[in-house]
Amino acid sequence: MSMGSSFRVRLEDGPDSAAPGSADAPARSFRERRRNRHGRGLRGDLIPPHLAGARTRAERFDEWVLESAQRLERLWGEQIQSYQFLVEEIPPDLEELARSGGPIPLGAGTPAGPNRPPVITIYRHAVETAAHGLVPVSELLHDVIVEQLAGLMGMDPETIDPAYGRYRPL
Template sequence: MTSRSETFDDLVLDAVERVERRVGQGIGDIEFAVELVPPSDPTPFEPERVPLSRLFPAERGVPARIVLFRRPIETRVEDPRDLAVTVNDIVVEQIAAALGVEPTTLDPGYQGDLDL
């Protein structure tokens, strides 16, 4: 039996692989991680609600890093069947932000309604 954590990790990997197939190796050296919850010290530019993910831009030889926060994402998704679409949209949004492109450039099926 697969744990919720493993299932979530698989959803993230699937979303990243879909983007990579569309754009080739154009996403560069972006690293991806999943954490249970965000740290308790939000960045000044983050909204007051709990973030679903965070992009750490590349700097001084350190690649960009995208972190998805599993529990806040699971909590905001009303129907568990929507989890895969939500994870995909978050991954697409963050990769697009890292690359400076529109999300629909990376995924024409991007829904973009993450104000959950």
Template structure:
């Protein structure tokens, strides 16, 4: 007989993708207190991998996230790429810190500020 090993109510049941989504939402919530008005219309998303066509400013490196400015009726969007972030993190515990850094960097790009101005706790080494 086969069945679920874990009930859906326990945290371990959630997939890695679900847990990563939560990390990105936590990063956005952390910035929302200070930048709520500026981030009000911004859409945040998580995708597994970036598209295969690099942006003109990307020179061979795999992006961890991207900022897409508003276009027509589309609001500005910030996308964090789960698999590259997970791969770049040396330890599983570092994934949350790296996701936070990516969100801060992309919000800084949106606001035309430095990451340190967006979040004084920003860690460039993440």
């Protein structure tokens, strides 16, 4: 596809990986090459992977989307399984929307097409910004998904999920 240069990362020691400066020196393993700054030991994870703080905001957001989809699947069963959920960072044409002063969309629903399932797209940064700490991001996210699903199914959001909108500020 692209005729540009390719980038390769090699983490194993091979016959062509010699230590810099001498041709006869044995090659150091990846672990030995890691930085040991000021004799404080090898750098590692700051937070163990099993703790919640080890996940990034994007990973937590993806997990909330999955939880919301599972919550809707418990309510609607088989009807929801054909829908595809997509997370994007920002809406397309965000600069034009901001310039015109229009509302920033939190999500979008694309109806099914030939050989294509219906898609619900959620814009992560827009949802996180709209929450402002007033509403739990996970609940606002669920409301956005319910709104998009209701639009695609031609129903009211309250019909899709009776708990819709309970966390919205007045």
